[in-house]
Structures are given as structure tokens and as C-alpha cells.
Amino acid sequence: FGSRLESAETPKQLLCRDNLAVSSITLTMFQLGVTVAAALALPAIADMSVFGHKVPDTDAISAALVYAWELNSRNISATAYRLGELNPETAYVLESLQVAVPPLLGELVPKSKVAIVDTNNPAELPANIDKMKIHSIVDHHKLSGLANAEPLEMDLRPLCSAGSILYARAKALGLTPTKQIAGLMLSSILSDSLEFRSPTTTEIDKVYAAELGKLAELDVHDHAEKMLEAKAQVDSYSAEELVMMDSKVFKLGGKKVRVSVLETTKPAVPLSKQAALVEAQQSIAKKEKLSDVIFFVVDILKETATFVSSSPTASKLVEAAWKVKVDANGLAVLPGVLSRKKQMIPALEAAAAKGDEL
Secondary structure, three states, X not given: OOOOOOOOOOHHHHHHHHXXXXXXXXXXXXXXXXOHHHHHOOOOEEEEEEEOOEOOOHHHHHHHHHHHHHHHHOOEEEEEOEEOOOOHHHHHHHHHHOOOOOOXXXXXXXXXXXXXXXXXXXXXXXXXXXXXXXXXXXXXXXXXXXXXXXXXXXXXXXXXXXXXXXXXXXXXHOOOOOHHHHHHHHHXXXXXXXXXXOOOOXXXXXXXXXXXXXXXXXXXXXXXXXXHHHHOOOOOOOHHHHHHOOEEEEEEOOEEEEEEEEEEOOOHHHHOOHHHHHHHHHHHHHHOOOOEEEEEEEEOOOOEEEEEOOOHHHHHHHHHHHOOOOOOOOEEEEEOOOOHHHHHHHHHHHHHHOOOOO
């Protein structure tokens, strides 16, 4: 769902059309003829678990907390959970906003009610997710093969973060975010867009960020700077922790591959541990029975990604995807590459599809 962005439209026109799309979704959610006010007055249902993906980032954690807030506002009892430990940036966001860290999700019994944010990829969710009663998914990624037994609500849009979508939903429902909720939504946008540097950023995201900054009583640029500073504090992390800090599993050329991204304003720090990073990638691939791990260190300020090779097959795929040469040190610099979703994965998929096998 959601509207297609046209560069000729003004932000005001984009917002107007986006809100019309949200209104249509609201009608679908609550059945034709049922008003939002009536929907908000419906009887409460049993508690629902809300969570994002494994190896959670700021958007996954913030969106889970925000969507739980929305559901509770709609009289649907819901609790936010996380599927892993917080990274430094997310820990800073929750601490600065004085928001409690959501608990780790325990084992889910079949037919448990769940709502999913920031992913629809079964590889990033609990192993028995297909046995759950999925109420809804709010996400900004492409469809990734999740199957279930019953119809569900889905809100997928080409915005930069799940937080952006949740803010649009709140506006359509007439819900005014609290300072904390607005701060979480803003943090989702700033994190996933790298303060609007990422090509995933839309004009709607920028307008929403400005509105949310006012609601949260935060200076948008100052908050983004502090988030980036926190993101760079990785000195104490092991090589394996660095590789796994922002990592997702994909099928590339029919092979199971983990693609990891480390975003930082200080790339020299992790790159100084190159030998350990290579060993960590090889260890993770063996332990998880993967064909490969492909690891990029993204320099946020210079808007450049550095590929750190751990195998000849990974090097071959990256060389084919970007028409570059991995140097004798096992590195390849990719100018302008920032986004895994919009740049890395499409390029790797295209190269693998052409027969550049891993």
C-alpha cells in the first residue's frame, strides 16, 4: 500500500496523497462503514506480541514500541518485544528519550497473536512464525516470502522507515504522539535515512521528521548528530559483534548469504581490525551453514562503502555487482553506496542472477 512518489509533486501534495492512501487502509482495517471513532471504541482483545527483526536496529525497536502504542490506542492490548540486544545507537535513543528497553521475546506457543514491524522476511523472525496468528505487518521492505494460514492486515510503503509509516497511520487515526512516541518515530527516520543521506529517503520522510521534531521537542539535526556519535562507539565490540551488529540473511543465486553492514562516522576503527573481521565472517558462515558472509563498512560522512572480503566467492560476486576489483588486501571501495535495501541487495541479486555464482 502507500502512494508512488512523483518528483514533480510538492511535499504538500505528497502528504495529501499519502494521507488519502492511509485513509483507504484505515477503511480496510476497520471494515467499510465503520468510523475510526467507532473502531477505537471496540472491545479489547487478548494481548498481542509486537516485534521487529532479529539483530534489531533502531527502527525495529522503535517501531515495535510505537506500533504497540497504536494498537493499545485502538483498544487492542499489545506489548512490544525485541529479538536481540540493542546496538549503541538504539541504546542511546532509548536512554535519551527515557524509554524502557522492551523485554526479549520468549518462546511463542502456536497460535500466539503477533504483529510484525520492519520486516516480512521469515529468516529474520522466530523459527515458528508460520505457526503464529499474525494480526498485521507494518514494513518498508519488499515482499520476502513470509506465508501464513489466515488473511492479515499489511501496510507496506516505499518510505525510508517503519517509523515513517507508523506516523502516517497515527495521523490518519487522529492519534497525537506523545513526546516519547514522537521521539521514537523521529529516531527511526533519522537512523534508517542516515539523516537523509540514504537514497531510500523520500520528501515525505523529511516532512515527517520536521513535524516529529516539533512534537518531540527535539532539534532534528542535533538529535541525528548524537545518534551518529553513539553509532560510532564500537571500540569495545569484538569482530563477530561488529559483523553481526546490522546483519540479515538473503537468498542470492539460490544460496543462503548473510549481508552485514556497519554504518559509522569513523570507519578507520573497524577497518583496523580487518584480519579479525575476516576470521569472524568465516566463523559465522561455518556456524550458520551459510554460503558466504558479505560485509560492508559504510562511511556515513563520505557516503562510501568498503567491502571487506572473507572469501574468493564473496569477492567475485561484489566485483560482478559493481564492476570493481577487490584489491590485494581484500578490500573494495564503493563510492555512493549506503543502502543495503536499495543498493547492495539489488546489485548482488542482479549479479547472482546472471550466473556469477557464489
